[in-house]
Amino acid sequence: MSVFLAILQVVIVTLVAPLISGATRLIRAKMHSRKGSDVFQDYRDIAKLMTRQEVRSNTSSFVARVMPVLYFAVMVVLACGIPMITIASPVPLLGDIITVIYLLALSRFFFSLAAVDTSSAYAGRGGLRELIVGVLVEPTMLLALFAAALVAGSTNMGAMGLAVATGAVSAPVATFLAAVAFALACYVELGKVPFDMAEAEQELQEGPLAEYSGPSLALLKLSMSMKQVIVVSWFLAIFFPFGAAATLNFGTFLLGIVAWCLKVAVAFAVCAVVENSVMRTRYKLLGTQTWAIFGVSVLSFAFLIVGV
């Protein structure tokens, strides 16, 4: 049953991701006072790119070639393990927060490596920026998640989500602050303005993406929208598991799907409004802004030690 659920999650995430990025584009167009294309545009884009020729820099090695596939594979693995419809993880082995963080780091590492590999000035710079964003945001994620893990007594997302869902947390204030810190860190991880450092269009001309074309680019685009859905689901699974099925039967299963869809839709709508109302952070000042987020996670840890 849980294998079936894991496969279902992968299918849903893969199919829904372009819809969500398409809807984000539509919101963006509306805020721009443009008409915009409909929510299915990203499916058409991916389909079109799949039929296009692939062009690769002749100075690039196998790393650049392997990266889109690897990136996609990591997202598939993540989509298996993160609880979406149920509170517990469908594949408990993959349901550990540390596993998730390292899987994300793996995709990030290859993303940056491939960017440097293409020996394009813009792509390389984008790759370096991606790494720096990782260095700045991962400690915050870890600290916030450790605080939550200590509260729940487990690093398994299912157990953590269950603790939050049933209200069995010993330090509610600390948990709340951890949720805030983790939400902010997730937003940075989504790579949206003001934190879209690696692809910053006007600064780096899409950064590493500029070196990809055809099916690779299609796969990369798909994987990147999948990553956004996964990161949001990750946050929801731990800190907002309400509506997800605790025990699996047909009713709770349906409710779980509807609840997940609603939560993800709301989260992305909020993100879309935020990303279209701000200017990109000045790259030099990125560190000072991530420090603020880190501060929140430290605060949550302090509250945890005090026990509130």
Add this chain to the structure above:
Amino acid sequence: MSPKKSPADLTGAAAPSPARGYERICESHVEAVRAAIPGAIQDVAWQTDDQVTVTVNIDTLPDVVAFLYYKRDGWLPMMVGNDERSLCGAYAVYYILSMEGQDRGWVVVRGEVDPVTREWPSVTPLVPACVWSEREVRDMFGLVPVGLPDKRRLVLPDDWPDGLYPLRKDAMDYRFRPEPVSDLESYKFLTETHGKETTVMPMGPMHITSDEPGHFRLFVEGETIVDADYRLFYVHRGMEKVAETRLNYDAVTFLADRVCGICGCAHSVAYAEAVERAQHIEVPERAQWIRAICLEVERLHSHLLNIGLVCHYAGFDTGFMQFFRVREKAMDLAEKLTGARKTYGLNVIGGVRRDILKEQRQDTIRIVRELRAEVRELVDVLMTTPNFESRTKGVGRLDPQIARDYSNVGPLVRGSGFDRDVRFVHPFDGYKALDPSRFKAASQASCDVQGRTLVRIQEFYDSLDMIEALLDGMPEGPILTEGWTYTPHVFGIGATEAPRGEDVHWAMVGDNQKCYRWRAKAATYSNWPTLRFMLRGNTVADAALIIGSLDPCYSCTDRVTVVDVHDGATKTITKDQLETYCVDRTHSPLLDD
């Protein structure tokens, strides 16, 4: 609401008058040169009341220009080369100085260059503002500025043959296209990195943030720009050559429109003024007012574009699109006044082609009010947008001394603490009538991107007020002067304040109803050379924003795609189809099949 009388803010600036103790405008400068550099001046002639040309001994030329520039508050928009072998047996170089301290006016320093040696002493080592003009004269006339450190081409492409100088009268027909002599770009990018190891980031020739080719090389250390160099003129269109050989002097106003895709009217007014001043044509007052109004309309849409672009470069596309939505109203206004969405096709020598009628007047007043309200709202949004302050403050600093040395213009120089603005320094056309206590050049002392943006915002509001004031006090009467006498081989300077800064045109008409020589200087031409100073020390992330704060010019349209929003059918019209239709006016490509 039908004011016929002149309201309070139209009292007008005092007409320029000579300095105390002198009979003519700019005479004090001429006498100062005579006293400081004895024996330099060979001849003095006034073209108009406020334009004097001083012919000097060519060896003293750098000293005279530097003296006027630094000791007499002169600014140097450009220099002009001219092939006058058929007139006086020599080439001539004209250094145009705008005197902006005491005794305001234009002083032109003229030197004759020997047609055999073709050398003259470069002024650039003393006055850096001459650098681009002197390089251009070397490209176009083959004259050699001795002592100019930069030996590279500026205007001519790398594959242009050596020894062919397009603007010499005996060089080539304007239709002649020489065979390329090289397939490789041989332009050397120069850098002063003071021993630091840098990596090169190319920006362009095509870059996502600019619609026109320009090749920038950023020498970076990590994210920090150590130095930058750039190559432009990929789209040099040879307009001056075309104007001199193909068009009559009156048609050049329409060509001057096309110098720029945004501030065409400013160029066309500047050209018209140059000829009108040289020929002593009195332009009717009503035409002068109409020109000023259209120049301000042009400023409206240009500034909205640039304020929008600031948002775009900083990753705030919502702001960009919203400013563009409002900008459409300014384009509508241009269409109401001139018949075209850009203020094109308005000027002829001696006046304008279209009057502003009652209905257009009312529409203008209505649109001006709407624009004021909507832009105020958007500017509030922009100012409170997160990261606006941190992205623009202290970024792209232009040192006032560098601005002074290079004679920068427009919002760029006004963002560095100067209040240079042709409209107020040398009031022309309808601007003469504006109350100087109410309208002043907007200026900010912060020297950064933010300062330039704030200057543009202030100027936008000022433009709206000016349009209202000018409409209120518009005199009645004709709009075109005809029946003047044509005098060949006299020249004049026309200057306007385009949205990006001062446009200066120098025009000399010939004995064949054509321009003998026309030199058009666009505002950005004065600003490019200082860009490298503004880029140094900033990060790659800010490069686009800094280049954008200069408001460089774009102009390009070679084909059009038409999308039918109702049935979704798209259709692309090729350049050929468009050209054929423009000529024949039959078989519209949109109506086919």
